[in-house]
Amino acid sequence: MKTIYLDNAGTTQVSPEVKKAMLPFFDEEYGNASSLHFLGQQAREKLEEARADIAKCLNCLPDEIFFTSGGSESDNWAITSACREGARKGKKHIITSAFEHHAVLNTVKKLEREGFTVTYLPVYENGIVKVEDVKNAITDDTALVTIMYANNEIGTLQPIEEIANLCNEKGVLFHCDAVQAVGHVEIDLQKLKIDMLSMSAHKFHGPKGVGALFKRKNRRIDSFILGGTQEMNKRAGTENVGGCVGMAVALNEACKHLKENIERETKLRDMLFDELTKIPHSRVNGDREKRLPNNFNMSFEGIEGEGLILLLSDSGICASSGSACTSGSLDPSHVLLSIGLIQDVAHGSLRLTLSEYNNEEEINFTIKEVKRIVEYLRSFSPLWKDYEKGVKNHVI
Amino acid sequence: MLYNEKVMDHFRNPRNVGEIEDADGIGEVGNAKCGDIMKMWIKVDKEKMIIEDVKFMTFGCGSAIATSSIATEMIKGQPIEKALELSNKAVVEALGGLPAYKLHCSVLAEEAVKAAVKDFYDKNGIEYDKEKFKPGFTCEH
Numbered sequence: 362m363k364t365i366y367l368d369n370a371g372t373t374q375v376s377p378e379v380k381k382a383m384l385p386f387f388d389e390e391y392g393n394a395s396s397l398h399f400l401g402q403q404a405r406e407k408l409e410e411a412r413a414d415i416a417k418c419l420n421c422l423p424d425e426i427f428f429t430s431g432g433s434e435s436d437n438w439a440i441t442s443a444c445r446e447g448a449r450k451g452k453k454h455i456i457t458s459a460f461e462h463h464a465v466l467n468t469v470k471k472l473e474r475e476g477f478t479v480t481y482l483p484v485y486e487n488g489i490v491k492v493e494d495v496k497n498a499i500t501d502d503t504a505l506v507t508i509m510y511a512n513n514e515i516g517t518l519q520p521i522e523e524i525a526n527l528c529n530e531k532g533v534l535f536h537c538d539a540v541q542a543v544g545h546v547e548i549d550l551q552k553l554k555i556d557m558l559s560m561s562a563h564k565f566h567g568p569k570g571v572g573a574l575f576k577r578k579n580r581r582i583d584s585f586i587l588g589g590t591q592e593m594n595k596r597a598g599t600e601n602v603g604g605c606v607g608m609a610v611a612l613n614e615a616c617k618h619l620k621e622n623i624e625r626e627t628k629l630r631d632m633l634f635d636e637l638t639k640i641p642h643s644r645v646n647g648d649r650e651k652r653l654p655n656n657f658n659m660s661f662e663g664i665e666g667e668g669l670i671l672l673l674s675d676s677g678i679c680a681s682s683g684s685a686c687t688s689g690s691l692d693p694s695h696v697l698l699s700i701g702l703i704q705d706v707a708h709g710s711l712r713l714t715l716s717e718y719n720n721e722e723e724i725n726f727t728i729k730e731v732k733r734i735v736e737y738l739r740s741f742s743p744l745w746k747d748y749e750k751g752v753k754n755h756v757i
Numbered sequence: 758m759l760y761n762e763k764v765m766d767h768f769r770n771p772r773n774v775g776e777i778e779d780a781d782g783i784g785e786v787g788n789a790k791c792g793d794i795m796k797m798w799i800k801v802d803k804e805k806m807i808i809e810d811v812k813f814m815t816f817g818c819g820s821a822i823a824t825s826s827i828a829t830e831m832i833k834g835q836p837i838e839k840a841l842e843l844s845n846k847a848v849v850e851a852l853g854g855l856p857a858y859k860l861h862c863s864v865l866a867e868e869a870v871k872a873a874v875k876d877f878y879d880k881n882g883i884e885y886d887k888e889k890f891k892p893g894f895t896c897e898h
Contacts, residue, residue: 668822684818704790741771741814743785746776746814
């Protein structure tokens with residue numbers, strides 16, 4: 362059976378170029394970048410080249426890039442550090458959105474338990490934060506604004522440039538979790554007045570376990586992981602040189618092909634929307650236009666997401682859902698609830714996230730399978746029968 | 758794997774799916790908010806008090822579909838008294854196990870059977886021990 366991989370917001374396959382670039386670091390160029398001998402110095406050179414390549418793609422300085430273990434660490438680090446700094450100045454207020462990734466939300470909640478007050482901005486039905494709300498929420502006590510670039514479930518793009526300008530004007534630190542956006546949309550850190558930005562290699566065909574935090578040069582940051590003097594004395598631990606090189610190669614490729622990838626993915630995404638919105642009593646989750654080119658998210662009334670995912674998987678299609686059953690809890694995704702979906706509808710959601718490796722044939726097959734499976738699951742859903750018989754009113 | 762082969766088999770090929778037009782008892786448990794609704798129809802041989810036929814429909818995850826499917830198999834052709842003894846534990850055992858956070862699905866299957874039998878008793882004015890029909894799982898929504 363052919364694998365059709367449509368879970369690229371979950372993770373991506375490492376590209377052949379990336380794999381090739383990384384292999385020597387296992388058993389040839391395995392030196393510790395802190396060692397003085399030639400193997401160590403070669404590793405150091407490769408590491409700094411990787412940093413410079415990443416900086417070039419994002420139009421920032423190499424020493425504004427700090428390698429980490431991934432997006433979650435970058436988020437934890439940036440938020441914790443910014444809030445500690447705020448607390449030193451007596452500022453103990455955080456502004457974030459209701460539908461951030463848990464790496465942000467759970468860090469913020471921990472700080473809330475430690476005495477910070479937190480404003481969780483609404484994201485409305487379209488899944489987009491209002492700049493006006495950010496403006497109204499900022500007070501003299503605000504230590505940090507942290508808003509994601511693009512949502513990981515529904516892909517909606519946030520007004521980052523305006524929020525960054527606003528924070529810059531008000532002198533408030535602004536952190537942006539750009540894990541889903543880096544490598545997928547153009548990000549120019551000279552143009553965007555973001556103070557800190559998180560990214561993760563495996564979301565753009567790089568390896569897992571490596572990411573980075575961008576920190577603007579004149580901003581302070583505390584050490585998060587203590588130990589040696591790695592990463593400009595800010596992040597201890599022997600550098601994952603192969604991983605960092607893999608990340609740089611992946612981002613280089615993504616930046617080089619950005620325009621054509623966006624075109625290709627947008628076309629495939631719109632094929633999915635055009636066809637699957639024909640399923641009766643279905644809805645698009647999040648703004649249909651202002652979203653990542655590779656993100657599709659819809660809900661289908663009367664079915665539960667897990668069954669849909671498992672049956673798609675039987676057909677070789679890898680997809681995801683925000684239903685409770687797939688989250689390991691009894692609550693559906695906080696993202697879908699934040700855009701106002703009632704629980705019944707949130708349970709029946711489907712997320713398909715594309716990459717440049719997908720083609721029209723795969724998308725056509727997926728459309729056919731989703732239609733077939735939704736109809737099948739509805740055929741023995743008592744909820745769907747009640748809607749059809751008029752016992753209950755349709756909710757979509 | 759999330760589910761074992763037996764669970765996947767009942768999920769992929771659910772037994773006794775559908776509804777019984779002239780059912781003698783209908784039970785519905787769970788709610789859409791929780792993400793699980795099970796509805797069960799039973800046809801009873803009133804002389805022998807045996808469950809002649811049973812059908813179900815389920816809105817819910819893979820394990821909800823699998824537990825309702827196997828529960829129908831376990832009670833079909835059985836005396837009503839025996840069906841009432843069906844425990845969620847027995848359902849899980851018959852499926853060869855479920856992940857811990859999916860165990861509530863098996864409770865729903867047990868309750869769906871009981872709800873259908875209770876409906877049958879009520880419709881036919883049959884006395885029964887109310888203790889046997891205490892509500893179990895709620896998802897607190």
